[in-house]
Amino acid sequence: MTVKTQLTQVEISEVLSRYAEGGLTQATPIAEGTVQTNYLVETTHGKSVLRYYEGRSRESVLFETELLTYLTAHGYPCPAPIADRDGTVVGALRGKPLVLYRYIEGHHVEHPNTEQRRQLIRKVAELQVLGKGFSSPYTPYRWNYTRDLCRRLALKAAQRTSSADAMRKYLWLDQTLASLDLPDDHPLGVCHCDFYYANVLFQGDRFVALLDFDDANITYPQFDLVGLIEYGAWPHTSDLLDLAAARDIVRVYSAHRELAEVERAHLFDVYRLSILFDCVWFFKRGSAGDFYERRKIQALNNLGRDRFRDALFGTAE
Numbered sequence: 001m002t003v004k005t006q007l008t009q010v011e012i013s014e015v016l017s018r019y020a021e022g023g024l025t026q027a028t029p030i031a032e033g034t035v036q037t038n039y040l041v042e043t044t045h046g047k048s049v050l051r052y053y054e055g056r057s058r059e060s061v062l063f064e065t066e067l068l069t070y071l072t073a074h075g076y077p078c079p080a081p082i083a084d085r086d087g088t089v090v091g092a093l094r095g096k097p098l099v100l101y102r103y104i105e106g107h108h109v110e111h112p113n114t115e116q117r118r119q120l121i122r123k124v125a126e127l128q129v130l131g132k133g134f135s136s137p138y139t140p141y142r143w144n145y146t147r148d149l150c151r152r153l154a155l156k157a158a159q160r161t162s163s164a165d166a167m168r169k170y171l172w173l174d175q176t177l178a179s180l181d182l183p184d185d186h187p188l189g190v191c192h193c194d195f196y197y198a199n200v201l202f203q204g205d206r207f208v209a210l211l212d213f214d215d216a217n218i219t220y221p222q223f224d225l226v227g228l229i230e231y232g233a234w235p236h237t238s239d240l241l242d243l244a245a246a247r248d249i250v251r252v253y254s255a256h257r258e259l260a261e262v263e264r265a266h267l268f269d270v271y272r273l274s275i276l277f278d279c280v281w282f283f284k285r286g287s288a289g290d291f292y293e294r295r296k297i298q299a300l301n302n303l304g305r306d307r308f309r310d311a312l313f314g315t316a317e
Contacts, residue, residue: 003029003037004054007093012041012050015093018084019100021045032108032198035214040103047103048082056214058090061097063138064213065089067190068101070134076127077209079104106201106208118252119207120200121228124192125256127210128221131190145193145219147177150276157283168288173279176297180269182220186262189221196231222263222270225253230274239295241303243311250312264313268305272297 006029013024022045030038030049037052053061065081069089072080079101081089091098109116143149151174158170192199193215201209233245259267279293286292300308 003031003039003052005037005052005094005096007037007039007050007052011093012039015050015091015098015100016041016043018086018088018091019082020085021048021082021100041100049079049101049103051099051101052093053097053099056097057141058092058097059138059141061090061099063136063142064216065099066136066138067134067216068213071127071130074130076130077104077123077207078213079209079211104201104209104211106203108200109197109202112197112202113205115205116202116207117232119205120195120197121249121252122256123207123210124195124224124228125253127192128189128224129257131221134190139218142217143215144188144217145191145223145273145277147180147182147273150273150280151177153280154276154283157280161284165288166283169279169283169291172288172294173276176272176276180273182266182269182273183262186220186266187260188218190216191219191221191223192216193219193223193227195224195227220263220266220270220273221257222259222267223274225250225259225267226271226274228253229271234296236292239299241299247312264309267312268300268308271308272300275300 007027009024009027012027016022016024022043024041024043026042027050028040028042030040032038036054036056039050039052041048041050056064068078068081071078082100082102083089084091084100089099091100112120143153154170154173158166192210192213194212199210199212200207201211228249229241229246232249233242234240275293275296279291282293286294303311
């Protein structure tokens with residue numbers, strides 16, 4: 001995909017003049033990414049990435065930069081925001097926010113091997129461990145993934161579509177949300193919420209960076225674990241969860257972050273919430289009576305909470 005906004009060399013040079021990063025020698029659009037515009041910027045001092053935020057408020061971007069600054073300060077492998085000479089991290093151009101990030105050398109893998117998968121699972125767990133110590137005044141400016149947010153976004157999607165079938169889909173989703181058991185005292189924490197291998201860099205088999213925190217927010221910590229299970233144990237070609245593969249993922253994850261009892265008890269519900277968010281993102285897919293996310297929810301319901309927990313953790317609730 002090409003960038004959404006074409007920035008001129010003059011504009012990028014003007015941006016760089018605010019930083020102690022040297023003069024611009026080359027700026028190349030980065031094709032990867034579907035939401036924000038990114039440029040690989042080469043200067044007399046080295047490389048960086050200019051990220052131009054197409055649909056985010058300054059406050060939302062500040063949440064992201066504060067999180068990345070916190071994570072890199074604690075040694076987590078992710079892009080570090082660069083402050084300009086005035087100490088400002090989030091700049092602006094044409095009325096939209098922008099951030100300059102340290103460039104990280106590495107490559108994407110389309111089909112990760114066993115060692116690369118294991119490292120990713122570990123880094124997901126470590127993200128949740130570190131995230132327990134993070135807080136930001138800009139948290140409310142993110143879509144923090146909860147049942148209420150899912151309901152609101154689904155209703156808006158149905159209203160935009162404006163059809164009887166869309167409203168039937170919304171009513172099904174609303175009823176399914178009501179069936180989730182997510183107690184008010186369930187812990188919340190930082191989640192990346194967009195784990196797939198285009199957002200990960202490796203050098204050989206070594207994990208070197210997690211990228212694109214555009215969807216990161218405060219939600220149930222198991223949300224990212226569910227994402228790992230989705231990619232590793234429930235391919236789109238199947239309507240059934242591979243419980244053995246899911247159990248292996250949980251085992252590796254738990255070696256680096258042991259889930260609390262309440263998290264084990266309600267992973268089933270967080271998983272269903274994740275599927276319902278997918279229903280929102282792909283709201284026009286299928287009809288109300290038969291679509292992919294509905295079949296997945298039904299498969300989990302058929303399995304049941306106790307069998308799900310027993311299969312993944314070895315104990316019934």
